[in-house]
Amino acid sequence: MTRSSTHWPLIALLWATGLLAAAQFAKLTLTIDTLNGLYAGAPVPLAVSAVSVVGIIGGAVSGFLVGRFGARRVVLWSVTLSAVLSLIQGLPMGFVAFMVTRLLEGFGHLMLVVALPTMMVVLAKPTHKPVVMGLWGTFFGVGYAILGLIVPPVEAWGGVGAVYVGHGLLLAAVLPVLILALPRVMATRTPLPKLIPLHRAIYSTPRYFAPGIGHGIYTSIFIAVVAFLPTALDAMWLVVALPLTNLSGTFVSGFVAQRVPASRVSVAGFIIAGVLFALMAVTASPWVALAALFFTGLTAGANFAAVPEFNTDPQDQARSNGAMAQVGNMGTFAGTPLFALVAGSLWGIAGMAISICVCGAVMGGWAYRAARRDAVLHAA
Template identity: 35%
Template sequence: MTTSNETRWGLILVIWAAGLGGAAQYGKISVVFDRMAELYPQAGGSIGFTVSLVGLLGILFGVIAGMFVGAIGYRRTLVWALCVGAAMSALQAIHLPFPAFLATRVVEGLSHLGLVVAGPTLIAQVSSEKSRGLAMTLWSTFFGVAFTLLAWLGLPFVDRFGVLSLFGAHAAIMAGLAVMLSVALRNVQVPKRQPVPSLANLPAMHLQIYRSPWMIAPAAGWLFYTSCFVSILTVMPPHIDENLRAFVLGAMPLASITVSMTIGVYLLRVLSAVRLVQIGFLLCTGGGIWLLLVPGSPAACIALAGAMGLVQGGSFAMVPQLNETAADRAQSSGAIAQAGNLGNTIGTPIMVTALSVAGYAGMLGTVAVLFFTGFVVHGLLAMRRRI
């Protein structure tokens, strides 16, 4: 695979910004979810589909997305995914009927997949071998940064101009990024397109990815990470001192981002991404045990989030380390998208069930087991790669 001798940081930042726009396809609903009933008072319990439909498509089509992006082309996919995302947000801003709004969310899910598969593949393409770990770690922060910006800037914007204005602003940002990248990517040398996969061969292609200890490794660990991250932020707040709760919940994502961009980047210079992720999982296991022994400890919550930052950055850095070709990297990124959506979907129900059946100790025990299983899974896959 041809890669850059020099890292094009300006272009990487714009692609990362496109990732922020992709994360905002989730975040723009999440941060105003309690107000969505004002837009659609007749929706009732169906209002939850405004979030889950995007994740459902990620579960169903994540790996397939990696295959088709390689056939369509990475530049074309990224720009068109931004255009489609902008169009869907613009439609949402005119207050569509509820069924039509859900339809735009389905299409937005496909746009999101295009962004999260093409984006990291192109970043790996325009970064040097020396800087690739840092570049991929930067990409790994796109969800946390996007949610933080939406909380800090999006909510005041909504308070002043209304929920629909947030959709309109998102449309404008996505459209602007599409124009910027359509120009910026013109002179980027990209890998040759792959043949369009046959639908009849899709099951076999899934098995090929799942059986590859190189392509599936980042996603395998990512499943355990995502099963815990959002669910911990969801179920832990009642167990944290009310006077410190807001501070802790705001500090946890920031701790994760800070550790991944500092300690994580440094360790990637001396350790493989796989080893870094394993260390992160072990520290996360320790954080879970710490919270078990000292319920609701603010220091333990922030330390746990910081440890998860090592898993976060290392998992994305693992994709180009373990996969040489752009096609393999795209498929590995697609598998990450699939695993991430699955983890986000099942994680909170698992934690809520553990809490209801075995109480706080059962919930934190489940957290520790999931993190330690992530460590073990990476060890097993590393053994397979050595055979």
């Protein structure tokens, strides 16, 4: 049913829940030095990538699960699971047990990042859907930024366990609010398809997978560039400035997509960012780097906004969000190792970023053209 108004308070609540989902990554990366000392000799970085691995394996399935059980039920169960696991992580345990909690936490994270935007877009009237998805696109960076301020003093006060317990308590606190506030959004009784036909159904349907293609290519740039550019440009203040600039581009994309199709904004963002990365290599200017990150942020938000552009049905949006989660985690997983190969050189970093932007413009442009044709055929 098409809404005549946008439920902004409830959308804000869902977005805030998304910040707690982002914290499932941020709390570990911000305490990784302490964990390396606590679990000396153990492959602690795997505890970060464990959540991404779950997303790669189960991203497509998550969209169907949201459609099968309903976004409301999935959000509530995922928040409950995440709260319990985070509280457990605050207890002393061996590394293997800690890894088990991280893998299980990956399922909660995956279901949240599919169900939350699916519910948010349902609560928005048509003209506000791009803005709402642009807002959702900021959840990861904002979550990191907030935890970057909170984690150091909390860890200094109560140790690493206090960080995880605090995260669990915040999730537990938001749960009753969600129970009271969330409406029922789609719940079908259709059985889940088998894994191979399920993936075939998504990745043979351009209107489902096109936003995910753009998102996966974007995620392969963001974390890696933020990690390596400040040192390459000898401007460590960029550690804070780059994510904030990227977030501003993501938020602005929602307003731009009200006037220009989000799919076109995504491709344009890749093209402009590629040109700016080339200019950055020539000038070695931090300000040009900031401009490039603004336009990658514009692309990020546009990819999220493209989900409702091509998919009007909530179940279709859930499937597309599942593909976004799956391919996005592939980009996150692959991006940093790729950039690490050229991290010692500004020209190397710029060259890698340009190559990925060209890939985004070409592959994203192809996928979105196919999605437009598919959407027309589906509407007919």
